[in-house]
Amino acid sequence: MMNEDKLDRILRHDAATAAVADEDFTRRVMERLPPARRAARAWTTPALVMGSAALGSVLAMALAPVPGGVVQAALDIAQLHMLTPAALTAIGIAAAILASAVVLAADPD
Amino acid sequence: MEDRSLQELDRPAPREAEGALPGPSDAELILAVVERDDRRAYALLVGRHQGQVRSVLRRLTKGDAALADDLAQDTFVLAWRNLKRFRFESRFSTWLYRIAFNAWQSEARRKRELPLDDDIREDSAAGACEMPDIVGRVDLERAIATLSEGERAAVAACYYADLSHEEAAAALGMPLGTVKTHVLRAKAKLRARLAPRKDEA
Numbered sequence: 001m002m003n004e005d006k007l008d009r010i011l012r013h014d015a016a017t018a019a020v021a022d023e024d025f026t027r028r029v030m031e032r033l034p035p036a037r038r039a040a041r042a043w044t045t046p047a048l049v050m051g052s053a054a055l056g057s058v059l060a061m062a063l064a065p066v067p068g069g070v071v072q073a074a075l076d077i078a079q080l081h082m083l084t085p086a087a088l089t090a091i092g093i094a095a096a097i098l099a100s101a102v103v104l105a106a107d108p109d
Numbered sequence: 110m111e112d113r114s115l116q117e118l119d120r121p122a123p124r125e126a127e128g129a130l131p132g133p134s135d136a137e138l139i140l141a142v143v144e145r146d147d148r149r150a151y152a153l154l155v156g157r158h159q160g161q162v163r164s165v166l167r168r169l170t171k172g173d174a175a176l177a178d179d180l181a182q183d184t185f186v187l188a189w190r191n192l193k194r195f196r197f198e199s200r201f202s203t204w205l206y207r208i209a210f211n212a213w214q215s216e217a218r219r220k221r222e223l224p225l226d227d228d229i230r231e232d233s234a235a236g237a238c239e240m241p242d243i244v245g246r247v248d249l250e251r252a253i254a255t256l257s258e259g260e261r262a263a264v265a266a267c268y269y270a271d272l273s274h275e276e277a278a279a280a281l282g283m284p285l286g287t288v289k290t291h292v293l294r295a296k297a298k299l300r301a302r303l304a305p306r307k308d309e310a
Contacts, residue, residue, distance in 0.1 A: 002304040007296055014249055015269040019160030020167070025178065026155045029185045036146060
């Protein structure tokens with residue numbers, strides 16, 4: 001019967017020399033990978049989300065049943081009347097947009 | 110001739126050691142892939158590890174190179190998809206082998222619905238004695254092909270993938286004791302099957 005050490009050496013030698021040459025294998029793997037995701041700049045996604053949120057907020061305020069809408073809110077805030085319904089709505093929406101900006105900035109994906 | 114082959118066996122194997130590779134390390138390449146979707150970095154990783162992964166899979170598939178390459182491709186594509194989950198707790202190659210073994214096990218189960226621990230290869234083992242007397246690697250390949258699936262997997266993991274018994278157990282999803290038993294049985298069978306031809310030579 002074959003010596004155990006010899007078998008060990010045979011196996012290890014075979015393992016060490018049995019590596020298969022590439023022969024286009026890497027290229028075939030790379031072709032099977034999912035398409036590359038578009039290299040989005042770091043600021044584009046948050047900017048798009050923020051822009052959409054801001055636009056939606058303005059529309060919501062304009063259409064909301066708040067007396068005076070956007071104009072009234074701007075006037076109230078300018079006069080430091082922060083507790084009027086219009087001013088509170090505007091401040092609330094601004095806070096929501098700011099919070100979403102923070103979350104987006106913190107999320108690398 | 111015998112002296113020459115023994116000298117070759119004693120020579121240090123030209124196996125690529127992960128830490129001693131030229132160029133960026135595996136960890137650097139993985140970070141480039143994860144952070145920048147860098148395909149060139151992944152191509153380097155594939156090129157670096159494909160030889161060993163395909164070699165292990167060829168042993169597992171009893172020399173079926175086409176099936177082994179299909180499984181190896183699946184392995185690398187799956188690794189790409191899951192690279193973000195690689196936690197650097199083990200060597201990248203160990204993680205790759207785990208995926209490769211899973212792919213092979215799924216394929217084996219799909220084909221024959223045989224559990225990995227089954228030791229029902231004695232019929233093919235008997236057939237091995239009638240094989241033509243071809244020396245060297247072919248002999249070894251055929252001898253390995255006659256092992257049970259569990260034994261073959263254990264040998265492939267511990268020798269061809271160069272995993273420790275513990276790593277092999279984790280990669281194969283077997284208890285450590287089972288891996289050790291499979292390796293012992295496999296070696297006993299290989300010694301018996303290779304002995305007549307090798308010793309006669």
